[in-house]
Amino acid sequence: MTAQVHGFQTEVTKLLKLLANSLYSNKEVFLRELISNASDAVDKLRFLSITSPELTKDDPNFWIRVRADEKAGTLTISDNGIGMTLNEANEHLGTIAKSGTEEFFKNLSKDQAKASQLIGQFGVGFYSAFIVADRVTVLSRAAGSKPEEGVRWSSDGSGTYESENITRNERGTDVVLHLKDSEKEFLNEWTLRETITRYSDHISTPVLLWCEKHEPASEKDGEKKEDKPVWGWEQVNDAKALWTLAPKDVKDEQYIAFYKHLTHDYGDPLTWAHNRVEGDLEYISLLYIPKEAPWDLYSRDEKHGLKLYVQRVFIMDNSEEFLPNYLRFVKGLVDTTALDLNVSRELLQKSPVTRKLKRALTKRALSMIEKLAADKDKYQIFWSQYGRVMKEGPIEDPSDREQVMKLLRFASTKSGTAAQTVSLEDYIARMPEKQKNIYYLTAGSYEAAANSPYLETLRKKGIEVLLLTDRVDEWLMGNVRDFEGHSFVPATASDLQLGDLADKDDQKKKDEAEKDNKGVVERLKKALEGKVTNVRISTRLVDSPSCIVGEQDQMLTPQMRRMLEAAGQSVPEEKFTLEINPEHPLIRQAADETDEARFGKWADFIYGQALLADQGSLKDPSSFVKIMNELILKK
Ligand SMILES: Nc1ncnc2c1ncn2[C@@H]1O[C@H](COP(=O)(O)OP(=O)(O)OP(=O)(O)O)[C@@H](O)[C@H]1O
Numbered sequence: 296m297t298a299q300v301h302g303f304q305t306e307v308t309k310l311l312k313l314l315a316n317s318l319y320s321n322k323e324v325f326l327r328e329l330i331s332n333a334s335d336a337v338d339k340l341r342f343l344s345i346t347s348p349e350l351t352k353d354d355p356n357f358w359i360r361v362r363a364d365e366k367a368g369t370l371t372i373s374d375n376g377i378g379m380t381l382n383e384a385n386e387h388l389g390t391i392a393k394s395g396t397e398e399f400f401k402n403l404s405k406d407q408a409k410a411s412q413l414i415g416q417f418g419v420g421f422y423s424a425f426i427v428a429d430r431v432t433v434l435s436r437a438a439g440s441k442p443e444e445g446v447r448w449s450s451d452g453s454g455t456y457e458s459e460n461i462t463r464n465e466r467g468t469d470v471v472l473h474l475k476d477s478e479k480e481f482l483n484e485w486t487l488r489e490t491i492t493r494y495s496d497h498i499s500t501p502v503l504l505w506c507e508k509h510e511p512a513s514e515k516d517g518e519k520k521e522d523k524p525v526w527g528w529e530q531v532n533d534a535k536a537l538w539t540l541a542p543k544d545v546k547d548e549q550y551i552a553f554y555k556h557l558t559h560d561y562g563d564p565l566t567w568a569h570n571r572v573e574g575d576l577e578y579i580s581l582l583y584i585p586k587e588a589p590w591d592l593y594s595r596d597e598k599h600g601l602k603l604y605v606q607r608v609f610i611m612d613n614s615e616e617f618l619p620n621y622l623r624f625v626k627g628l629v630d631t632t633a634l635d636l637n638v639s640r641e642l643l644q645k646s647p648v649t650r651k652l653k654r655a656l657t658k659r660a661l662s663m664i665e666k667l668a669a670d671k672d673k674y675q676i677f678w679s680q681y682g683r684v685m686k687e688g689p690i691e692d693p694s695d696r697e698q699v700m701k702l703l704r705f706a707s708t709k710s711g712t713a714a715q716t717v718s719l720e721d722y723i724a725r726m727p728e729k730q731k732n733i734y735y736l737t738a739g740s741y742e743a744a745a746n747s748p749y750l751e752t753l754r755k756k757g758i759e760v761l762l763l764t765d766r767v768d769e770w771l772m773g774n775v776r777d778f779e780g781h782s783f784v785p786a787t788a789s790d791l792q793l794g795d796l797a798d799k800d801d802q803k804k805k806d807e808a809e810k811d812n813k814g815v816v817e818r819l820k821k822a823l824e825g826k827v828t829n830v831r832i833s834t835r836l837v838d839s840p841s842c843i844v845g846e847q848d849q850m851l852t853p854q855m856r857r858m859l860e861a862a863g864q865s866v867p868e869e870k871f872t873l874e875i876n877p878e879h880p881l882i883r884q885a886a887d888e889t890d891e892a893r894f895g896k897w898a899d900f901i902y903g904q905a906l907l908a909d910q911g912s913l914k915d916p917s918s919f920v921k922i923m924n925e926l927i928l929k930k
Pocket residue numbers: 332333336374376377378379387388417418419420421422468558559
């Protein structure tokens with residue numbers, strides 16, 4: 296067979312172009328990536344051989360080998376794992392099989408400076424070989440296939456690769472790197488040994504390095520043996536799966552290195568939790584939280600979930616069954632004796648053991664996050680990355696609602712910044728004695744929330760209001776009614792339920808104001824007939840002339856309205872109650888207007904600005920501006 300030339304998927308070509316520059320300062324990671332791939336290939340075959348032992352019969356001991364050839368200038372990473380067929384090599388080594396990749400690269404090219412950070416998080420895997428090599432050749436044979444079904448794949452990383460069938464006697468894969476002249480240091484035994492132990496010490500397959508050993512001079516049976524170098528394989532990693540060690544015996548650096556092996560992330564994790572549980576439900580879990588949220592955290596097709604091991608044998612990646620969806624950013628593994636080795640994804644979904652493990656691991660993950668919350672600075676890093684996902688928690692998992700709600704953070708009128716730092720427990724601890732409810736306001740931006748007229752009275756009374764500006768907040772507040780016995784009340788509610796917080800005078804003042812301003816209220820009702828459901832005197836306004844309120848259940852917030860409209864849904868026209876502040880000069884001026892036609896303009900203006908302040912836009916802004924100009928110019 297002659298080699299066929301194929302073009303890389305466009306994204307791969309882009310990635311390859313970016314690689315050399317952006318990961319140069321971190322270039323030794325290629326070795327970790329290739330050893331990780333080799334270890335995955337071994338894990339996959341170990342799993343298959345449980346049901347098909349003939350696959351490994353002739354070569355049952357798994358290994359990963361690293362061999363430098365100084366003369367040829369090559370470094371070869373080999374494994375006797377699952378190998379690849381020609382089709383698999385073309386598919387896996389020529390494309391990036393992740394949805395959303397195109398979008399990712401679009402964003403990447405806009406901001407070159409951030410490229411290296413993002414690219415690391417993206418997980419460049421096999422392609423990292425091109426950081427140090429100007430040609431990469433892969434020789435492989437899939438377990439179970441014939442010698443003549445071997446594969447040779449080769450590329451200089453500039454846009455195309457060639458591949459063909461060859462005869463190969465051994466199963467598994469050799470990745471041969473033809474090192475660039477500037478990267479010859481990776482032929483050096485010490486560099487290799489150091490890099491392997493740093494990154495791959497605790498992967499469970501032995502990593503063997505081809506190296507020179509010295510046999511000391513000796514005299515045996517009267518024969519003199521010189522001190523001469525002998526070449527051979529030497530195991531350089533510990534090869535004890537890290538999670539099987541007692542947590543007290545594992546150093547932080549080891550946890551970090553293992554995280555990188557596991558996730559292909561180039562950065563350190565934010566935190567981790569390692570637990571070994573014995574008894575009825577025996578399992579070991581090692582959970583990590585990445586410092587940065589994955590680029591595809593909100594993508595529907597994003598793959599997540601833990602690596603599943605049964606009795607130390609790797610079973611599958613991305614087992615989503617063990618954690619709720621809102622904890623999808625948690626990486627790591629679970630190893631259990633409570634499942635069968637031949638468990639499939641379908642069986643896993645049905646198994647009661649899975650459900651029990653999910654409960655247990657969710658608790659582990661939440662307690663890891665609780666511990667993180669004790670360190671305010673670290674928790675802010677966490678919150679900025681995962682806050683919006685955590686807010687899905689109380690909706691998705693009512694059984695852990697209180698626990699998750701304690702972990703939520705919000706901006707508030709007391710915190711005074713857009714940073715979300717206030718917990719519900721902080722809020723309750725600061726509540727005046729008479730306050731019963733938790734007040735909140737949702738808005739499109741922090742500024743819009745902080746300056747909202749709805750806050751005026753609450754602010755005057757010293758009542759803290761949570762300012763919610765994430766899209767998910769609407770959904771969250773639509774689903775939670777209370778926290779620790781305190782109801783959530785929106786600052787926009789027609790009844791703020793102030794209870795004992797209302798001044799005794801408030802009602803009296805309101806009654807008086809209603810009596811005194813009956814005229815203007817009635818005139819407004821008439822002028823705005825068909826546009827509003829009602830007009831009334833407000834108790835919530837201090838500095839603003841007017842605001843709109845809707846019945847709590849009926850009112851669509853502007854964000855919700857925009858979301859529905861963007862999703863192509865027809866959103867019903869809503870009518871509101873107009874509340875006015877009769878002490879405001881603008882209302883007074885309107886009340887003094889005797890010409891009813893002109894009063895109509897005042898009514899539209901007062902209502903229009905209340906709508907604008909609440910919704911952020913108007914259906915007919917030019918008419919509003921025209922009316923405003925007319926009133927200013929007193930035409
Ligand atoms: N040594 C190997 N043996 C068998 N298959 C391999 C080997 N190296 C790579 N592959 C195949 O090529 C695919 C692509 O590898 P690559 O490292 O680019 O991505 P990945 O490992 O799937 O993803 P990531 O690195 O982001 O976790 C692998 O999923 C695997 O199918």
